[in-house]
Amino acid sequence: MKFLRYPGGKTKMLSYLVNHLPNKEEIKGTYIEPFVGGGSIFFYMNPNKAIISDLNKELISLYKGIKLYPHKVWETFESFPSGKLGYYEIRDNNYEEKPLHYRAARTLYLNRTCFKGMWRHNNNGNFNVGYGGEERRWVITHQNIIELSHIFRKAEIMQNDFEKVILGASKNDFIFLDPPYKPGEKDLYELHYSSGKFLFKEQVRLSETLKSLPKSKNIRWAMTNSSHKDIIDLYKDYNVKLIPLCTSDKPGIQTKKSNEVLITNY
Numbered sequence: 122m123k124f125l126r127y128p129g130g131k132t133k134m135l136s137y138l139v140n141h142l143p144n145k146e147e148i149k150g151t152y153i154e155p156f157v158g159g160g161s162i163f164f165y166m167n168p169n170k171a172i173i174s175d176l177n178k179e180l181i182s183l184y185k186g187i188k189l190y191p192h193k194v195w196e197t198f199e200s201f202p203s204g205k206l207g208y209y210e211i212r213d214n215n216y217e218e219k220p221l222h223y224r225a226a227r228t229l230y231l232n233r234t235c236f237k238g239m240w241r242h243n244n245n246g247n248f249n250v251g252y253g254g255e256e257r258r259w260v261i262t263h264q265n266i267i268e269l270s271h272i273f274r275k276a277e278i279m280q281n282d283f284e285k286v287i288l289g290a291s292k293n294d295f296i297f298l299d300p301p302y303k304p305g306e307k308d309l310y311e312l313h314y315s316s317g318k319f320l321f322k323e324q325v326r327l328s329e330t331l332k333s334l335p336k337s338k339n340i341r342w343a344m345t346n347s348s349h350k351d352i353i354d355l356y357k358d359y360n361v362k363l364i365p366l367c368t369s370d371k372p373g374i375q376t377k378k379s380n381e382v383l384i385t386n387y
């Protein structure tokens with residue numbers, strides 16, 4: 122089940138990626154994902170012990186809410202109105218002071234009913250995507266939310282900058298990294314995320330953070346990124362593979378290149 126509609130989701134290249142990542146039994150330490158986003162890799166891996174983190178506050182409240190209060194999140198989600206007027210009421214009402222389960226249900230509701238699952242905020246940080254309809258709302262069931270809460274119980278969920286999360290890794294941990302980027306040559310900016318721009322200097326900070334991990338800790342990491350030459354230059358001493366574009370989540374069905382690379386330190 123794809124529970125969130127999220128920009129930059131990795132579902133389409135899952136079949137390629139999982140062949141290049143250790144499986145959960147091979148991870149002796151903790152599975153760490155500092156840019157977890159919609160979590161497609163985390164859900165697929167379903168690790169025994171994990172740390173997941175993202176700067177996106179509403180996303181992290183959603184995960185924490187489901188982890189702690191799955192039934193309350195569902196009941197609130199179910200109670201929200203259908204139709205355009207109701208959508209704008211929930212979207213624009215003050216929610217910051219509401220309890221965690223309410224904020225979680227609200228994020229899920231907006232994600233499932235907004236236009237094309239977009240995730241966009243205005244300069245004041247308010248979600249400002251228009252109404253999209255009810256067709257995708259009831260794809261999610263109460264049972265799904267309960268199952269997700271079981272997965273989240275094995276994870277520590279944090280809202281942190283990537284550097285703090287990476288530097289917190291311990292011996293034998295595995296880190297999967299999917300920073301914001303646009304595939305291809307032209308653009309090294311990303312404006313789609315609530316956290317704002319992920320500029321090239323952030324990419325440099327990311328590469329330096331990874332390089333600073335002590336070898337003695339035996340931390341393995343894998344990262345998806347743009348095939349832009351400036352990115353590849355940052356990772357000269359690592360393994361860089363061009364990812365084929367997968368048209369389906371079934372293995373073997375691949376077409377042209379994706380302009381994205383997989384970089385690993387193993």
Ligand SMILES: C[S@@+](CC[C@H](N)C(=O)[O-])C[C@H]1O[C@@H](n2cnc3c(N)ncnc32)[C@H](O)[C@@H]1O
Binds near residue numbers: 155283299
């Ligand atoms: C490409 S998305 C991850 C998509 C995810 N792999 C999936 O399958 O849905 C990148 C994520 O990085 C987060 N992000 C941006 N800047 C960050 C930072 N400095 N530290 C941590 N997370 C950040 C964004 O909020 C976004 O969720």
